[in-house]
Amino acid sequence: MNRLAFPCLLLIFFLAASTLPARTRNAGLGPLEVRNHYPVTHAYLWMYPENTATLPDGEALTSYSFSMANTFVNTQGSTQKITKTEYDRGIVASDFNSADTGQAVPNLGLYMDVESYRQNFRFKYGMSTSFEVSLEVPFLTMTGGIMDEYVEAFHDLIGVSNEANEGAYRQYSDRNKFGYYVARNGELLVADDSSVFGDTFLGKRGDTSLGAKWNLWEGGRIMPAFTLKLNYKVANGEKTDGGQTSSGTDDWGYMLTFSKGFDPWFVYFGQGMTNFGSNPDWVSDSVFHRFISLEWMMFSNQSLVIQNVIQTSIFPAEGDPSSSIPEEVDNYNLQASTALIMVGYKIQIYNLQFDTGFVQDYSNRGNETDFVVFFDAGLRW
Numbered sequence: 598m599n600r601l602a603f604p605c606l607l608l609i610f611f612l613a614a615s616t617l618p619a620r621t622r623n624a625g626l627g628p629l630e631v632r633n634h635y636p637v638t639h640a641y642l643w644m645y646p647e648n649t650a651t652l653p654d655g656e657a658l659t660s661y662s663f664s665m666a667n668t669f670v671n672t673q674g675s676t677q678k679i680t681k682t683e684y685d686r687g688i689v690a691s692d693f694n695s696a697d698t699g700q701a702v703p704n705l706g707l708y709m710d711v712e713s714y715r716q717n718f719r720f721k722y723g724m725s726t727s728f729e730v731s732l733e734v735p736f737l738t739m740t741g742g743i744m745d746e747y748v749e750a751f752h753d754l755i756g757v758s759n760e761a762n763e764g765a766y767r768q769y770s771d772r773n774k775f776g777y778y779v780a781r782n783g784e785l786l787v788a789d790d791s792s793v794f795g796d797t798f799l800g801k802r803g804d805t806s807l808g809a810k811w812n813l814w815e816g817g818r819i820m821p822a823f824t825l826k827l828n829y830k831v832a833n834g835e836k837t838d839g840g841q842t843s844s845g846t847d848d849w850g851y852m853l854t855f856s857k858g859f860d861p862w863f864v865y866f867g868q869g870m871t872n873f874g875s876n877p878d879w880v881s882d883s884v885f886h887r888f889i890s891l892e893w894m895m896f897s898n899q900s901l902v903i904q905n906v907i908q909t910s911i912f913p914a915e916g917d918p919s920s921s922i923p924e925e926v927d928n929y930n931l932q933a934s935t936a937l938i939m940v941g942y943k944i945q946i947y948n949l950q951f952d953t954g955f956v957q958d959y960s961n962r963g964n965e966t967d968f969v970v971f972f973d974a975g976l977r978w
Contacts, residue, residue, distance in 0.1 A: 621815060623822040624650035624856050625863040626900045626943040628890035629954060630973070634666035634966045635935075636711040636777065637880065637911050639737055640840055642806060642830035642848035644869045646888045646904065649824040649856040651812045652723030652977075660975030662717045666956075667744040668966040670709040672928050674766025679708050681771045688788065693780035695922045701783030702924045704916030705879055705931055707963065708778040710770060712742020716799055719975075731808035735834075737842045738800035739793040745772035748968055763961055777839050781879060789839040801842045804834040821857040828852075832874070846874030852886065863900075865890040881913045898946065902954070904939040910964050935965035948977040 627648030632638075652658060673679040676696035683692050693706035714737070721731045745767070752764045759768040779787040795801040808828045816822035828850045834843030852869030865888070872883045890904040916929045941954025956969035 621650055621822075621858075622818075623816040623858045623863070624648055625858070625892045625894050626898075626945060626950075628865045628867075628888065628892065629902050629904050629939050629941045629943075629952065629971075630662075631664070631939060631941075631954075631956060631969070631971055633908065634664055634668075634713055634715065634956070634969050635911065635964065636668055636709055636713060636739065636841065636966075639713060639715065639735075639739075639803065640842055640844040641873055641876075641880075641911075642804070642828055642850050642871050643884075644826070644828060644850040644852045644871050644886050646865065646867055646890060646906070647810065647824070647826055647852065647854060649812060649815075649822040649854050649865070651727055651729035651810055651824070652721055654723050654725050656723045656977060658719075658721040658975050658977050660719045660721075660950075660973060662715075662719070662952075662971065662973040664713075664715045664717075664969055664971040665742075665744070666713045666715070666966045666969040667742060667748055668709055668711045668713070669745070669748075669765045669767050669770070670707045670963040671766050671770065672706045672924065672931075672963060673708070674769065675762065675927065676924070677766075677769055680769040684708075684770060684774065684776060684790075688776070688778050688785075688790075690780055690783055690785045693785075693924075694783065695924050697923055698921075700922055702780075702922055702928060703782045704925055704928045705912055706780040706924065706928060707931070708776055710741060710745075710774055710776040711739050712744055712773075712775075714738040714740075714800065727812040729810045729812075731806075731810070733806040733808070735803035736795065736799035736801065737793065737803050738795065739775065739777075739841055741773040741775040741792065743773060744968070765961075765963070765967070777841065779879060786877070786879060787839050789837075789841075793837055793839075793841050795835065801835040801837065803842050804830050804832050804844065806830045816857065821855045823853065823855045826852045826854065826869070828871075840877075844873065844876060846876065848873050861894040863892040863894070865892070879912065881909070881911055884911060885909045892943075899944045900942070902939070902941045902943060904941070906937045906939065907934055909934050912964060930962040931964045933960070933962050933964070935962065936960040937965065941971075950975045950977065 628646035850871035
């Protein structure tokens, strides 16, 4: 394998020199087009970063993406009221009650040990030089997964304790066992310990999304380019008892994105919103998104991207931060905004394009996925 490494590197750099540029003054290869992968969000539309540039008139892009996300949340981790013992016995509503008072906790309590695999098929088409339409069909699988031990080993490497809040109290639960539990005010709203599989290797089909993107201005030497993206999700996916793959209602959202080139650097900034249709009262009616992305063009067709994404919580504001119930105070964090750091590599080789990278949560509030790895491959024609 080592003998193949150098020739492979030479091939990459040769392609870099021989491939035509795929960018404009204010738009490079673009930010990382990665959506949220927190288990609750998969059933809903979720706006994500995109380039300000649209496909040329009459050009199409067909792409496939695969994302593997690891999430562990145990709001009773500090009390050790939910451990591997309770999971094996079967988690019940009273496990989410206050350890000190025995009272039911009025705001949300969560136990989620989920590894999700999301496969996404996307089609884009340039209707004009500045207008693009898109279609996305996702497929989802949710299991206990295989990544728990690697996440915990990484925590150990960087000095994060898996027995404390910063390590999500992972130490007290078995690895790679699926659990999806939502409780509030002494009632279990969702209780699911069965992995989510589809009838095929792709998984269960999620809801289809339709999109339209306008490049309103390409910008100039001083002013940035900016684009408006509108998305609409149709509730036509396969449903599960826990509602993990389809919300059962239509959603809509928008994202306004700006970009500016400072060759060989590009900066992208976006702000948008996703509005959910009819949803359970423990899910927010809408979420707001904001991102900033920095792209360094290594060559005309290769780039490295670092990206920060901030969004409001999928959970609504509820609970009292001054409550006498300790768990109510702790669980109040679930409604706080989340923050993710993303790092990725992009390359375009003639009409082929590839993205890969990872995502890491650094807000550490229990309302965001811990770690994601992703890969995207597309063909322009």
